[in-house]
Every structure is written in structure tokens, then in C-alpha cells.
Amino acid sequence: MEHLRKRLLKVEERIVYLGQIKEGPDWGNLPALQESLKGVRDSFYDLSQEALAEKIASLEESVSFLEARCEETLSSMERVRIVRSPLRFSLKDLLENVYEEYTELGGEEDANIDPALVAARASICRRIKNKTIMQQVMVIGHEKGHGEEYRNGGSTKPWGNEKALRYMRVAETEGIPIHFYIFTPGAFPVEEYPGAAQQIARNLYVMAKLRVPMIAVTSEGGSGGAEAVGMGDMRLMFSHGYYSVISPEGAAAIEGKVREGDKLPKDLVETCADRLAITAADNLRLGTIDRVIPEPILGAKRDDFAFFRRVKAEMIRATDEVVLKTKSLRAFRAYELKLEKGGEAGLDDEPRIDVSWELADDEIERLLQLRSRKYREMARQGYQEKLSGYAAFYRRAGQSLAKLYYTFRYDILKSQHKQVKKVIKDVSGESSVLIKQVSAPFSAAYDFISRKPGGRPTRSGTLWGGGSEEQVEYGEIYTSSLANEDRTVTCPNAERHGCKDLWVPDLYGEFCGVCETCGHHFPLEYQWYMRHLFEPDSIREFNADLASINPLDFPGIDKKLELARKKTDRPCAMITFDARVMGIDIVVAMLYSNFRNGTVGAAEGEKFVRACEVAKIKRRPLLAYVHTTGGIRIHEGTLGVIQMPKCTMAVREYIGSGGLYLVVYDNNSYAGPVASFLGCSPYQFAIRSSRIGFAGPRVIRETTGEDVPPYYHSARSALKRGHIQGIWDRREFRRNLHKSLMTMGGGNLYYR
Incomplete structure (x- = not known):
């Protein structure tokens, strides 16, 4: 009878689960099934074992039919409910069933630094004939738990992401792959040190060039919180998971302009979930993931052991693929052919081929090159570029010639010039002692004759006089x-x-x-800065034809984009141009408020990446001036989110080449850009009275249940927290910028 009781309890659990997915017990035949279940439960000890088994089998058959019907018609929002169910598997379930053994690092349970983020040293084994091979990995991911409040639903605090970064570096030191598992609705939006936005930006910056293979698997991926541990060489996704720029409820609140505290319309939430293209199939089509891991009907639960065996096989296979691509295409193709041989490895079995996950130095360099190329190619379908075939060829030829020219000029000629100057300086230094002894009497006599009564010797030139302070105004004063x-x-x-x-x-x-x-x-328009910061006629805009589009066919967005284009006479929210500041040539990427509140989508991300590439080729400083940014453009879905790792990769490569990257915030700067390619700069400044942060006051209130102080996002608070390195007065912007250009950065800049 005990096994029948367990079967009955399992049937009850499945019926409740169906009701949770459909958000109500009235869907389909659920009410009748619940009545039948109640009847069997009430007469459990009155029926014979054979009769009881027959009734339970009938219930199981009916429930299976309903589950299959539900699976066929699953909506995007129903997948979200599957992922949020406490019955769904968690990271701890994966650690216990996919890996042979593991040791959690950084503490356990409620004694952890952040229980929502787990890091573990684990072993995963593959069996080749009669031999068992153990391979070491670092497992890092979010732990939602099964209803434990202290885990915060997988919403990681900044110190949790800092813990993740610490163990990424440990894995890099030990040379072992990293397996990331993403189970988060989003990062916990607090600015306390190390700061939500800043820590995500740090993680992305390090992951861009981490010297070990990284596999990232998404179950629930909420925007920047997901990307904090999601920049993998191979990006996988569970078939019933979701990956989104914002939660469906958050999108509904924005689209419906729902006031804080008011109830969200259910139909609007469902509609937004569909439009955001959040499912595994959607993301595979958009190219933001590489492969989908199939799950059982209505998603895997904590006791689906066949599913865990499949996950183990997929993780081994994905790690093998990343490693073999660093070796040679021939080795990778041979591996694929072995997998295709029937009988050697089943669909749910791990690949039975011995692949060493250790990489040599040249293989590590190839790994980094492949990672860079992977993210550079992402989201190309998310913007529009009106170039003829001839124009595209001309641009590519120009880029190649420019690269050749600047390499010859600065890498060859200038290095030789520096060597000659060093020799001359050394020789002149030795000879200057003798010259000084001979010329000293004549210099003393000249100084005595030229001295004014009661004064010092007069000398002309900008190094001695005050002329340099007066030579900073260019042309006519621009009036707003x-x-x-x-x-x-x-x-x-x-x-x-x-x-x-x-x-x-x-x-x-x-x-x-x-x-x-x-x-x-007081806020000023972006044109004021363009006219006051840079020398007259020095601005040369490039990539001006890159335009924002509506890649997800979000209703109403085409019209809004057209209105923004007419209002600004520009195709997107970013302007990239060459300019000159007090004699120094720089490259500028400017986000401005007039176009869709300075939000970042595929076009803005592509323009920023190209600006990084131009600055790298020309050996010029790169200024990111943020007139305003409202974050990632939600109407582009994960094509917008992917700009976070994509642009951070470009910044990392620019800084790694010796470039100087400066970020200046103005007005309001929030969310994804601040948590990635802006926040990773070592030199960040803010114009006085600007506001900077990860999330606005409303989101913080809804997430934490607490109000934020009035000056929580102020530039002064950001300075105290270490988010920025200084606060600039608008009237001193040009002078402070010039000072930074002259005193910061490495020797690779053209004017050093």
C-alpha cells in the first residue's frame, strides 16, 4: 500500500503543478480530476489494492494526457511560471546529480557571503570502456533553492557576484574549466559597495579575457544579473527556461504605464512575455545562445534523474567542443565523427572519448580569439546599415589601409624615434654639466641686466606665463x-x-x-557639449548610417523610432566621431537623451564597438560621454542584453592595447550600460548634479521593500562608494578632460 500512497501523492503534485502553470485550477479537465483525486484519497483504505491501483493508473493516464496537451500549447509566460516553480530543479540538485563530488566554497547555507550565489569545486567523470576519468571544474551559479527565503530567489547581491569573480580567478590560476548555471530573475539592485552595476561590470571585464573554457547554461536569465556569470564560450539553455532583458511584469508596467502599487493586467503581462522573445527557441533563432538542452514534458523537476544524466552529457560535450576548437578543426571534426558513430554514445550518455581540458599557451590565445570573434558577431541582425556593395568594399579597404598606416607610423617609426630621443637625451645629459660650467657666468650677467626693479626675470611662452589658461575658448560662444x-x-x-x-x-x-x-x-542639450568641448570644425562623425530598427516586430515601435528620427535627425541614440580637445585628437562615443532616452540596442552597441576599434587603430584616447542613458532598450529583447558582453569585450581589447578609456556621466545614467561597458572603465567621472545607478527608485522599492534616500543615486554618493573617481563642474569640463588626457593612460597613445 505504501507504494500506492506515493503514486497518489505524485498524482496530486502533478495536478497542483498544472494549476500553477495555468495560474488557476479551472483549466481543461482539472476540476474533474481534482474531484476524482479527492474521491480516491477519501476511500483509500476502503478499496482493495487492485481496485486502488486501477483508479490511480486511470488518474495517471488522465494527468499525462493533460500534461501533453499543456506542453503543446505552452505560452511564454507559462514557461516563466515553470521556471519559477519551487518544484523545479536548482543548482544544488545539479551539483548532487551531475557531478561526482563537490565542495562548496565561501561558506555554506545562511552562513554564506551571499546564499543566492554558489561557487563549488567539483569533479565530473566520463567512462571510456572500463576506465573512469575524473576531470575538475569550477561550478558557479545562482541558487534559488526550493522556497528558502534567505536565498532571495536567486537575486544576487553585489558581494555575491564579487564571490563569483574571486573563484573565476581561482579557476584561471588552476587552469580548469568553469561551468556557469544561471537561475536568477535579476541582480539585487543596491548600490552599497561593491555596487550592483559596478560588480557586474567588473565580472564582464574579467570574463572577456579569462584564460579557461567557460560554459554558461541558462534556466532563468534576468538581464544584467544573468550576464554577471553568463559570458560563456558556449552558451546553452534549458528548453523550458527563459532569458530576457526584463521580467514580463516589468515590461508590462512600462508598456501600460501602470502606476506603482496598481495591479498589472494579466493579458498585458502575457502579451509582453510573448513579444520579448524570451524562450529557448526564440534565443536560438536570435543567435544569443548556441544550443538547447531538452527537458521532460512541462520542465524538469528535482527528481528527474534521466534529465540530470542528459545535462551531464551536454556539459561534457560542450566543454570538449570549446577545447577542441582551440586545437584544430581537424581534431574537432574527428571528435564529431566519433560522436556520430552509433552505439558509442547514446543521446543521454556522456561522450566516451578522452579529451584533455588542459590548454597550452597557444591554445589559450586561440580560445580568447574565438571568444572575441563570437561576441563581435552577435546581434548583427538587430540594426540596419544602408551601404551599397561598393561603399562597404571602400570602407573595408579604408580600414585595412588605416591599420597599416597607423601601425607603421606609431609601432615602427615612433618606437625608433623614441630610441633616438633617448640616446640624444643621455648624451646631452652628460655634456650639459660641462656646458653649464662654461655658460654660468654669462647667464648670471644676463639675468641681472634683464631683471625688473623688485621683480624676477621675465620669460614668455605658455610654460611660464598664464597664457595657457586663456587659450581654452574656441570660436564663438554657443548659447543653448x-x-x-x-x-x-x-x-x-x-x-x-x-x-x-x-x-x-x-x-x-x-x-x-x-x-x-x-x-x-541644470540639464543642457547634448549640442552644448559638442560645441563647447571640442575645437571648431574638428568633429568628424563616422558610422552615421547605422540605424536602430525593430528586430522583434514589437507593435508600435516602428512609429516611435520614426518619430525619434524626425525629432533628432539621427538614426539611433549614439553618436560616434573624431574630435580634438586642446590639440589632442580623441574618439568620442556619445549617448544622448533625445533618442529613446539614450537607451542602448544593437545599433548603439555596434557603433560603440566600432568606436573602440577606431581608437585602437589610431592610438587615440576614447571618451564615452553619457548625456543620458535609460539602460538597455527592452523592445530589442536579448539582442539588447547581449550588447553588455559584446561592448565590454571591445573595451577590454582597447584597454589591453594600451588605450585610455574615459567615461563621463551626466543627467541620469542607469542599468545595463552602467553595469557593463561604461562601468568597467578605470577612469569614471560625473558632471555635478547627475544621477548614476543600477536601478531607479521604483525598482528598488519593489525589489527590496525599502525606500531609498533622496541622494542615493547622486554623484556625491557615487563618489563616496567608489563608483566614480571624481565630480566635474560643467564649466571646467574641457580643462578637466584635457588634464586627464595628459596625465592618465599608458605610453601607447600617439601623443605620449
Whole structure:
């Protein structure tokens, strides 16, 4: 009777699970099944064993039929509910069933640094004939648990992602592969050190060039929180999982303009889940993942042991593939042919071929090259570039010639020039002692004659006089169009600092949008910066034809994009150009607010990557000026999210080549860009009165249940937390930028 009781309990669990997926017990034949279940449960001890077994078998058959029907019609939101179910397998279940043994690192359970992020040293074995081969890996991933509140639903805090980074480096030191498992609705949005955005950016920056194979598998992937441990050489996804730029509920709140605290319309949430293209099939089609791991009907649960065997086979196979691609195509093809031989390895069995996961130095370099190429090619279908075949050929030829020219000029000629200068300096240094002894009496006599009464000797030139401070204005003063209104405005700090009302023509004219009493910075349009920062006629825009599109066919977005293009006369939210600042040529990537609030999609990411490549070729500093960014553009789904690792890879390669990367924030800068290619810069500054962070106050309140202080995202708070390295006054922007260009960065810059 005990085994029949267990079968009955299992049937009840399956019926409840179906009700959870369908968000209600009234779907299909569920009400009748529940009544039948109740009848069997009430008469459990009144029926004979044969009759009881027959009734339970009938229930099982009916439930299986409903499950198959549900699987055939699964919506995107129903997949989200499957992933969120406490019955679903977790990282601990994978550690216990996929790996032979493991040791959790950094503490256990509620004594952990962050129980939502688990790192473990594990062993995985493959069997070749009668021989067992154990291979070591580092397993890092989110642990949702099965209802434990202290795990925070897999929402990792900044110190959890810091722990992940620490053990990534341990794996790199030991030369073992890393297996990432992603089970998170998103990162926990707090700015306390090390900061949610900053830590994700650090993780991405390190993963870009981590010298070991990385396999990333997604069950629940929520935007930046997923990418914090998701930049794999092979990106897999469970068939019932989801990977999204934002939760369906968050998208519904934005699309429906739902006020905080109001109930979200169910139909709108379902619609947004479908439109965001969040399923495994969607992401495979978009190219943001490489392969899908099949699951049982309605998703795998914690006791699906056949599924765990499949996961083990897939992880071994994926690691083998990444390793073999670093060796040679011939070796990889031979491996594939062996897998195709029937009988050597079944669909659910691990590959029975001995592949060493240790890489030589040249293989590591090939691994990094393949990773760079992989992310460089992602999301190319997410933007539009109107170039004829001739124009595209001309551009490629120009890039090749430019690379050849700058390599010859700066790598060959300049290195020789430096050597000659060093020899001359050494020789002149030795001879200067003798020359000084001979010329000293004449110099003393000249200084005595040329001295003014009561003063010092006069010398001309910018190094001695004050002329350099007066040579920073270029051409005519640009006056903001905001200065055309004849009215006054009140400074937000008037009550605290006693600021006087400001006449608009003065405020946006000679005051540069700054309150003269307290220094509060009123927002200015991006054109003001372009006219005031750079020398006249030095701006040369490039890649101006790259345009944002609507790759997911999100309803209404084509019209909104067209309105943004008419409003700005530009095709996307980023402008990339060459410019000059006080005699120094630089490359600039500017995100501005006028186009869709400065959000980043595939076009903006591609333009930024190309700006990095131009700056790298020309040996010029790269300035990312963020007039405003509202984060990743949600209407492009994961094609937008993938810009985080893609752009960070480009930044890492630019900095690695010796470039100087400066980031300056203004107005409001939030979310994905700050948590990736902006936040990874070693030199970040903010214009006074700007606001910087990972998530806005509403998201923080909804996630943490707590209000944030008024100045939580202020530039001063960001400076205290170590997010930025300084706060700049708008009126001193050019001078501070020039100082940074002259004092920061390595010797690879053309003017060093």
C-alpha cells in the first residue's frame, strides 16, 4: 500500500503543478480530476489494492494526457511560471546529480557571503570502456533553492557576484574549466559597495579575457544579473527556461504605464512575455545562445534523474567542443565523427572519448580569439546599415589601409624615434654639466641686466606665463536654445542655500546652466557639449548610417523610432566621431537623451564597438560621454542584453592595447550600460548634479521593500562608494578632460 500512497501523492503534485502553470485550477479537465483525486484519497483504505491501483493508473493516464496537451500549447509566460516553480530543479540538485563530488566554497547555507550565489569545486567523470576519468571544474551559479527565503530567489547581491569573480580567478590560476548555471530573475539592485552595476561590470571585464573554457547554461536569465556569470564560450539553455532583458511584469508596467502599487493586467503581462522573445527557441533563432538542452514534458523537476544524466552529457560535450576548437578543426571534426558513430554514445550518455581540458599557451590565445570573434558577431541582425556593395568594399579597404598606416607610423617609426630621443637625451645629459660650467657666468650677467626693479626675470611662452589658461575658448560662444525664454526659474536648492531666482537667458547663456550660488547643474542639450568641448570644425562623425530598427516586430515601435528620427535627425541614440580637445585628437562615443532616452540596442552597441576599434587603430584616447542613458532598450529583447558582453569585450581589447578609456556621466545614467561597458572603465567621472545607478527608485522599492534616500543615486554618493573617481563642474569640463588626457593612460597613445 505504501507504494500506492506515493503514486497518489505524485498524482496530486502533478495536478497542483498544472494549476500553477495555468495560474488557476479551472483549466481543461482539472476540476474533474481534482474531484476524482479527492474521491480516491477519501476511500483509500476502503478499496482493495487492485481496485486502488486501477483508479490511480486511470488518474495517471488522465494527468499525462493533460500534461501533453499543456506542453503543446505552452505560452511564454507559462514557461516563466515553470521556471519559477519551487518544484523545479536548482543548482544544488545539479551539483548532487551531475557531478561526482563537490565542495562548496565561501561558506555554506545562511552562513554564506551571499546564499543566492554558489561557487563549488567539483569533479565530473566520463567512462571510456572500463576506465573512469575524473576531470575538475569550477561550478558557479545562482541558487534559488526550493522556497528558502534567505536565498532571495536567486537575486544576487553585489558581494555575491564579487564571490563569483574571486573563484573565476581561482579557476584561471588552476587552469580548469568553469561551468556557469544561471537561475536568477535579476541582480539585487543596491548600490552599497561593491555596487550592483559596478560588480557586474567588473565580472564582464574579467570574463572577456579569462584564460579557461567557460560554459554558461541558462534556466532563468534576468538581464544584467544573468550576464554577471553568463559570458560563456558556449552558451546553452534549458528548453523550458527563459532569458530576457526584463521580467514580463516589468515590461508590462512600462508598456501600460501602470502606476506603482496598481495591479498589472494579466493579458498585458502575457502579451509582453510573448513579444520579448524570451524562450529557448526564440534565443536560438536570435543567435544569443548556441544550443538547447531538452527537458521532460512541462520542465524538469528535482527528481528527474534521466534529465540530470542528459545535462551531464551536454556539459561534457560542450566543454570538449570549446577545447577542441582551440586545437584544430581537424581534431574537432574527428571528435564529431566519433560522436556520430552509433552505439558509442547514446543521446543521454556522456561522450566516451578522452579529451584533455588542459590548454597550452597557444591554445589559450586561440580560445580568447574565438571568444572575441563570437561576441563581435552577435546581434548583427538587430540594426540596419544602408551601404551599397561598393561603399562597404571602400570602407573595408579604408580600414585595412588605416591599420597599416597607423601601425607603421606609431609601432615602427615612433618606437625608433623614441630610441633616438633617448640616446640624444643621455648624451646631452652628460655634456650639459660641462656646458653649464662654461655658460654660468654669462647667464648670471644676463639675468641681472634683464631683471625688473623688485621683480624676477621675465620669460614668455605658455610654460611660464598664464597664457595657457586663456587659450581654452574656441570660436564663438554657443548659447543653448533653452536661453530663448524670457522668464525666471527657481533653483531646486533655493530653500537650503538661499539661491536667488535665475533669469533663463543668463542661466543658459553665460552661466552654462549652473546656479552661481550653490553650483546646481541644470540639464543642457547634448549640442552644448559638442560645441563647447571640442575645437571648431574638428568633429568628424563616422558610422552615421547605422540605424536602430525593430528586430522583434514589437507593435508600435516602428512609429516611435520614426518619430525619434524626425525629432533628432539621427538614426539611433549614439553618436560616434573624431574630435580634438586642446590639440589632442580623441574618439568620442556619445549617448544622448533625445533618442529613446539614450537607451542602448544593437545599433548603439555596434557603433560603440566600432568606436573602440577606431581608437585602437589610431592610438587615440576614447571618451564615452553619457548625456543620458535609460539602460538597455527592452523592445530589442536579448539582442539588447547581449550588447553588455559584446561592448565590454571591445573595451577590454582597447584597454589591453594600451588605450585610455574615459567615461563621463551626466543627467541620469542607469542599468545595463552602467553595469557593463561604461562601468568597467578605470577612469569614471560625473558632471555635478547627475544621477548614476543600477536601478531607479521604483525598482528598488519593489525589489527590496525599502525606500531609498533622496541622494542615493547622486554623484556625491557615487563618489563616496567608489563608483566614480571624481565630480566635474560643467564649466571646467574641457580643462578637466584635457588634464586627464595628459596625465592618465599608458605610453601607447600617439601623443605620449
